[in-house]
Amino acid sequence: MIVIVIGSGAREHALCRLINKSKLCEKIFCLPGNYGISKIAECINLSSSEQIIKKCKEINPDLVVIGPEKFLDEGLADKLRKESINVFGPNKEAAKLESSKDYMKLFCNEFKIPTAYSKTFDNFNDSINFLENKKGKIVVKYDGLAAGKGVFVCENIEDARLACRKIFVDKIFSDQNKIIIEEYIEGKELSYFVLVDNKSYEVIGSAQDYKRIGDNDTGPNTGGMGTLSPAPILDSELENKIITKIVEPTVKGIHKKSLVFNGVIFLGIIVDNLTSEPKLLEYNTRFGDPEIQSISMRLKSDFLVTAHSVSTNKLSYANIKFYDNQKAICLVLATKGYPNSYPKGTVIRNLEKFKNDESFFIFHAATVKENNQITTNGGRVLSLVAINEDYEGCRNKVYKIADEIDWKEKYFRLDIGLID
Ligand code: GLY
DSSP: OEOOOOOOSSHHHHHHHHHSSSTTTOOEEEOOOOTTGGGGSSSSOOOSSSHHHHHHHHOOOOOOOEESSSHHHHTTHHHHTTTTOOSOOOOOOHHHHHOOOOOHHHHHHHTTBBBBOEEEEHHHHHHHHHHHHOSSOOOEEEEEEETTTTTTEEESSSHHHHHHHHHHOOOSOSOOOOOEEEEEOOOOEEEEEEESSSSOEEEEEEEEOEEEEEEETTEEEOOOOOOEEEETOHHHHHHHHHIIIHHHHHHHHHHHOOOOOOEEEEEEEEEETTTTTTEEEESSSOTTTTTHHHHHHBBBBBBHHHHHHHHOOGGGOOOBBBBTOOEEEEEEEEEEETOOOOOOOEEEOOOOSSSSOOEEEEEEESSETTTTTTEEEESSEEEEEEEEESHHHHHHHHHHHHHHHHHHHOOOOOTTTTTO
């Protein structure tokens, strides 16, 4: 099969690696890709939906896999499907489960999916009036996509007012403004992934994401600084609850509303400390980054067969299997300064010396090769993933390599796999 993967991060590198392992894979294109991806796929530097559609029509692939949410929100999947191209990734309307928090809450309400109590506001004054008689921690969420920056977990009401001001008055995201104000839930979080087509669903793993930049979960939120897979808190009792209370009503809702989904739904779940019950914090309509980096290394079955079966509504034929008793840890190496300002063009000197194999892999997110040197062009730059029978073995491997990588500007958390 000829496959096109859309995106340029470590998530897309992980997807390309999985596809490349398949016996059915003839050729992979990645638009735009990055230096690491270019070792297994032809990378073409195109990144607008229009350019991508033109190239896809030219190549006429057997499958297009869309990585980032931005393209789903732009309706790239709809447009490719109109050209009779098989796509892994939901249409625009279905992608609203991620791209509109208000839509997500209405969906949860309609299909009785447990989630945090919330109220939606479309103007500053009403949001401020609502906060008037509230107390304690509270969450303010921008309704639209915000590259992981749209959720404000506020320590107090004053911070919540500031968050509302930033969104409505300073318009830090866009002119089109809506927010939801949500109760704060204390508990442990996990990411849970489910493939969906027009008839069925299949679970494709879980992970724990470390979202904050600093050790002990301090400092600002990031796209994710590391993951463990499977999520350590997921036992069979919790998984049964997640399936019956969240996954099944979600899939039922998708089918009842006739949403063209054909992709992966990523459930951001919190297990409420007070009740031990799982609640849905958010939907994402694509694989998580860095979740898929660690999940993908544990996957034994052919991902290309699975992704193609999702895109053609034959998911029930996919036979998803993981290596027995294998855990994975992903450690993200970022440029010092991220998620605030950071330099670009910094040099990583000895990257080629580290060999990738079935138990260890370095996924690239923001690398380029110029003048015979590997340089950086982003915040999160590399994802180091190891698999082992226990998390400790994974930790030893990823931290050993992280220390050996000769890159002056590297930054990584020291506690991935140590705290939960
Ligand atoms: N790691 C969280 C995300 O991909 O949104």
